Amino acid sequence: MAGSTTAERGERQQESSGPPPVRRRSHLRTIFILVLALVFLGIPTVWLLYGSSWLRAEHVSVSGTRVLTPAQVREAADVPLGQPLISVDTGAIESRLRQKLPRIDTVDVTRSWPHGIGLKVVERTPVLIVQKGGKFVEVDDEGVRFATVSEAPKGVPTLKLTLSRSGSAAASLRRFGEARLVREAVRVARAIPAAVARDTRTVKVRSYDAISLELGGGRTVDWGSGEKGAAKARTLTALMKAAPGARHFDVSVPTAPASSGS
Incomplete structure (x- = not known):
């Protein structure tokens, strides 16, 4: 069987060496633009969530109480008002409520954007x-x-x-x-x-x-x-x-x- 020609070997070498330099540079330029876009979009987002005064915990709403009063629940929850809403530790709030108010059976702590924390309480019922x-x-x-x-x-x-x-x-x-x-x-x-x-x-x-x-x-x-x-x-x-x-x-x-x- 006759061997491959010089032209055929050249074509195979070009295929195995990857895309041409022009295509490679275009691909790198696209990646660079995407990275810049993510940086410029990410910085404002992080600042909005953590650094601005727009998305901070300012009020606490309470629902589901029967014997307890909303004021008692707010006091026991001790929500850090003024803190960025995204960084409020909802798990810590739940733990404080369970520890300080044994009457509470379950509590659902949620962020209510842009400024609120919601506390949905279920009280224990005596049998x-x-x-x-x-x-x-x-x-x-x-x-x-x-x-x-x-x-x-x-x-x-x-x-x-x-x-x-x-x-x-x-x-x-x-x-x-x-x-x-x-x-x-x-x-x-x-x-x-x-x-x-x-x-x-x-x-x-x-x-x-x-x-x-x-x-x-x-x-x-x-x-x-x-x-x-x-x-x-x-x-x-x-x-x-x-x-x-x-x-x-x-x-x-x-x-x-x-x-x-x-």
Whole structure:
């Protein structure tokens, strides 16, 4: 086979050596122009965000409060007014609010351009209260004791821990601990049917398996443990309809309920 000609070898060498010098210079000039454009556009942007007085934190808006006041939330948030809005540490604000105001369950901290910080608060809701002296400790649906108030919130049952230090109750206390038993009481309170919950005065805990309700008019309910709450709620509703005059109801075993008294 005949070898390639000198002209063909020259063409291949030119192809492998890259674009011609004119094209290469044009490409470099384009890159240089783009870099200059980014520099001239970037400097004003950085100055606008960090150096100018146009985009600074000047006011704080608060939403979602029920018991807390917006003023309390603003004070605890301690937003650095006058600071460039972009450099405000929203995570630090959230941490301060959670630490200073345990009533807050969640808070969403947002920048509201051009001058604001928004604080959207969700407060904890008490499902039980614990009487302590002349005051009341509020307990939320996770068993967290988050606030002490001088007046009991309306419609919230009182939690009574009557934990014996002997016998099976003592074994239950050693096994589960008081905090777990409080969470079980919360679990029961959340499962109580709405119509019964409105009439529930006290949730009493003697052990893990011995939780009972005290209702208005001297009526009582043996609930047992916090397990099978939905089944117990349905059974209790049916039992109360079947025996409206009863004074005591037992749904600790929902498949074998009982009522007594009149």
